[in-house]
Structure formats: structure tokens, C-alpha cells
Amino acid sequence: MSVHDASNQQLYHFAEEQATPDPYLTPEYTATHRGKGTSIIIDNGSSYCRMGWAGDEKPAIVFRNAVARSRGKRGESDQVCVGNDISSVEAVRSSLRTQFDRCLVSNYSVQEQLLDYGFAHLGLHRQSAIRHPVVITEPVCNPGYCRGQMSELLFEAYDVPAVAYGVDALFGAHRGSVEQLGRPLEEGLVVSCGHCTCRILPVLQGRLDATHCKRINLGGVNVVAYLNRLLQLSRPPLLPHLTLTRAQEMVHAHCYLATDYSAELQEWGSGSRAGDVRLAQLPYSPSLATPLLVDAAGREAKDRQRRERAREQLLKVNQRKREEKIAEFEEELERLLAVQTEREQLDAEEYSLLLEQAGFPTHEVPSLSCLHFVPFP
Numbered sequence: 001m002s003v004h005d006a007s008n009q010q011l012y013h014f015a016e017e018q019a020t021p022d023p024y025l026t027p028e029y030t031a032t033h034r035g036k037g038t039s040i041i042i043d044n045g046s047s048y049c050r051m052g053w054a055g056d057e058k059p060a061i062v063f064r065n066a067v068a069r070s071r072g073k074r075g076e077s078d079q080v081c082v083g084n085d086i087s088s089v090e091a092v093r094s095s096l097r098t099q100f101d102r103c104l105v106s107n108y109s110v111q112e113q114l115l116d117y118g119f120a121h122l123g124l125h126r127q128s129a130i131r132h133p134v135v136i137t138e139p140v141c142n143p144g145y146c147r148g149q150m151s152e153l154l155f156e157a158y159d160v161p162a163v164a165y166g167v168d169a170l171f172g173a174h175r176g177s178v179e180q181l182g183r184p185l186e187e188g189l190v191v192s193c194g195h196c197t198c199r200i201l202p203v204l205q206g207r208l209d210a211t212h213c214k215r216i217n218l219g220g221v222n223v224v225a226y227l228n229r230l231l232q233l234s235r236p237p238l239l240p241h242l243t244l245t246r247a248q249e250m251v252h253a254h255c256y257l258a259t260d261y262s263a264e265l266q267e268w269g270s271g272s273r274a275g276d277v278r279l280a281q282l283p284y285s286p287s288l289a290t291p292l293l294v295d296a297a298g299r300e301a302k303d304r305q306r307r308e309r310a311r312e313q314l315l316k317v318n319q320r321k322r323e324e325k326i327a328e329f330e331e332e333l334e335r336l337l338a339v340q341t342e343r344e345q346l347d348a349e350e351y352s353l354l355l356e357q358a359g360f361p362t363h364e365v366p367s368l369s370c371l372h373f374v375p376f377p
Contacts, residue, residue: 010278012253014246019084022061022121029123033132037161042118042136043168046100047195047220049083051118054135061121065099067110068092082117090243102217103139103197108149112157119158129159137168140199140213168192169201170208195220223255224248241282254278 032038033053043050045065052059063083070079070092086092099111124130134154138147147165154160169192177185190201196219202209228247232239258264267273342354 012278012280014249014280014283016283018087019064020087022063022084024121024123024125025060026123026126028060033123035131037132039133039135040119040122040130042134044105044137045168045195046098046103049114049118051122053122061118063117063121064089065114067097067113068095069097070095080113082113085117090245093244100196103194103215104143104146105138105150106146108153111150112153115153115158131159131161133162133164134160135164135166137171138165139197140167140169140201140208140215141210167201167208169199170203173201173203193219220251224251227251227255238282246282250280 039054041050041052041054041059043059047065048062049065050059050062052061064086066083066086066089068081068086070081072078081092086096089096097107097110099105099107099114101107105111119125119130136150136154138150142165151163154163169190173185173188173190177183177188184206185203186206188203190203192199192201196217198216198218200214200216202212224244224247227250228242228244231242231247235242264273339354343351346354
């Protein structure tokens with residue numbers, strides 16, 4: 001692509017947004033919901049958690065459903081960051097933990113930390129118990145053990161008065177049907193594309209047909225990882241800067257579902273969609289520019305120095321081995337000379353004892369004239 005053509009393309013700059021800590025909504029809770037028994041709605045997603053009050057148009061707080069633990073300094077306890085307290089995910093990605101295994105909650109200690117964070121920022125951090133019913137989402141066909149563990153956590157740790165469970169995709173399908181058709185969904189096929197999995201949920205006579213539900217272990221996280229890998233393979237010099245966070249931003253900002261995949265492939269192959277190309281501008285970084293400024297001569301000089309150092313090291317090792325071998329041969333020669341000198345002065349018994357002490361198993365000692373010493377190069 002020429003410079004003129006590139007200037008006509010849409011240039012995209014990464015937002016580089018960082019999470020900001022959520023405020024504590026204590027005044028709002030005290031003025032609106034305290035003592036009224038309003039239900040708390042929790043959308044416990046595998047990527048983000050949304051918490052709010054029944055009757056509101058949107059959630060009160062939305063935060064990342066993850067916990068990061070960083071080792072503290074000597075004498076200090078480890079630091080734990082929860083939800084939106086994690087300002088930069090890439091900095092703590094290796095220690096990032098979630099409560100999910102695929103789409104099932106399995107780590108309830110992490111789940112408790114996230115619920116503490118959510119209830120506290122809803123304004124309930126000064127309450128001795130959660131005196132509000134809780135409606136929380138769960139995956140379709142959730143095992144009874146997982147639901148029992150979640151119920152135990154909510155009842156025992158927070159003393160909630162009541163808990164109701166539901167599937168987020170069915171909640172959304174019901175509301176969409178009511179708003180668009182004016183009635184609840186009676187028959188249909190609900191496709192839920194989640195962070196870790198995709199689910200197909202048939203609805204018959206207004207109820208979920210659980211026996212024919214299907215789950216595919218592919219989700220948004222796989223799309224992000226695939227795009228990130230393609231970018232890294234096509235742009236090796238930019239490998240440290242093509243992070244999963246930036247790949248996720250590109251997926252959310254530019255990717256879409258093709259209604260006719262084959263037709264769009266032909267359009268892109270023919271060049272008719274060249275006007276839809278977008279150029280992504282990475283933030284400037286000195287470390288990003290350094291690999292592009294290193295010339296071939298400099299790399300060749302470094303390689304030559306490295307090979308010379310390896311050659312010198314190998315010569316030293318070989319010289320040491322030669323010296324050790326020569327010392328062994330000289331010691332063997334001295335033993336042979338000593339045995340040859342004593343041979344004519346000793347009787348047979350003493351001579352046999354001398355041979356045994358010298359390490360020769362036979363009385364036939366080779367003469368020095370028969371020995372051939374090959375000099376080392």
C-alpha cells in the first residue's frame with residue numbers, strides 16, 4: 001500500500017482505558033433502598049459482574065469478575081485487588097484468578113471476595129447482614145452441587161432472606177420478546193454467546209427444553225486469543241506490544257458476525273472492500289522503535305563476536321583435556337621404567353608382588369621399545 005493510499009484509510013488509536021475504582025453508593029442506598037426489601041440483581045458473568053437493584057434501568061456497578069494477588073514487601077502481607085481496583089490487567093495477568101471453570105463456579109473463596117466487593121460498593125458495607133432478596137444468574141443446567149454451594153455462601157455468609165436463580169440468556173429473551181412482540185416468548189431458539197462458551201437453548205411452550213440444550217466450549221475469550229495470535233505472527237517486531245487487552249479492544253470495536261461469510265471473503269479477495277481497511281496506531285514506545293533501527297552490519301558484528309568467544313572457550317577446554325591426558329601418559333611411563341629397573345634385581349616372588357602393586361595382571365611386562373606414543377597435535 002502506498003503512502004497516499006494509507007492516508008485515505010481510517011486510522012484507529014487504542015483507547016488504553018484503565019479501570020477506575022467504583023465509589024461506595026452508601027447515600028443512594030440509604031435514601032432509596034434501605035429497609036424496603038428491594039431485590040438485588042446479580043449478573044454473575046464469567047468476564048464481568050453486574051449488580052444493581054430491581055426496577056432500575058441499568059446496573060449500579062459493573063466490574064471485572066476477577067481477583068489479583070500481588071506479593072507484598074518483606075514484613076508486609078500480600079496485596080489483593082478485586083474487580084475495578086485492578087487498574088491494569090496486563091501487569092497482573094499471571095496472578096489473575098477467577099471463580100469460574102469454563103462457565104461453572106468452582107472457586108467459592110474468590111466468589112466470596114467478589115460478592116464482598118459488590119455488596120460493599122452498593123452501599124451495604126456497614127450492614128451486619130444483607131436484608132434483601134437476591135436474584136443471581138447461573139449457567140443453564142447448573143449442577144446441583146454448584147447451586148448448593150452458592151446457596152450456602154449466600155445464606156451462611158450474608159444471611160440473605162431469599163435467593164432466586166435464573167439463566168441470563170432466558171431473562172434477556174423474555175424481555176426482548178415482551179418489548180418487541182408484546183408477549184412472553186412461547187417458542188424459539190435462544191443463542192447465547194458468552195465469554196467462555198456458547199449455548200443454544202430451545203424454548204417450547206414458554207419453557208426451556210433442557211434435554212435438547214447444547215453447549216460449545218468456544219466464546220469471546222477464544223476469539224480474542226485467536227486474533228492476538230494472528231497479529232503476533234504477522235507482526236513479530238511488535239510482539240511485546242500486541243497484548244490480549246488490545247486484541248480485546250479491537251474485537252469489541254471492529255469485529256462483527258458476517259451474515260454471508262463466503263461472499264465477504266470473495267469481496268475482500270477482489271479488493272472491493274479496500275475502503276473498509278482500518279489502520280491501528282500503537283502508542284509510541286522507545287522499545288518499539290529500537291528493533292527497527294538495528295542495521296544488518298551491527299547484527300553481523302555481534303554474531304561474529306559471539307562466535308569468536310565460543311571458539312576461544314572451546315580451545316581452552318580442548319587444551320585442558322590434552323594436558324590431563326599427557327600427565328596420565330607420563331605417569332604410566334614412570335611406572336614402566338620403575339618396573340623395568342627392578343626386574344633384574346628381584347627374584348620371581350618379589351617381582352610378582354611388584355607387578356601386582358604396579359597394577360600389571362601378568363608377569364609379561366612390555367618393553368619400552370614396543371610402546372608407541374602418539375603425540376598430540
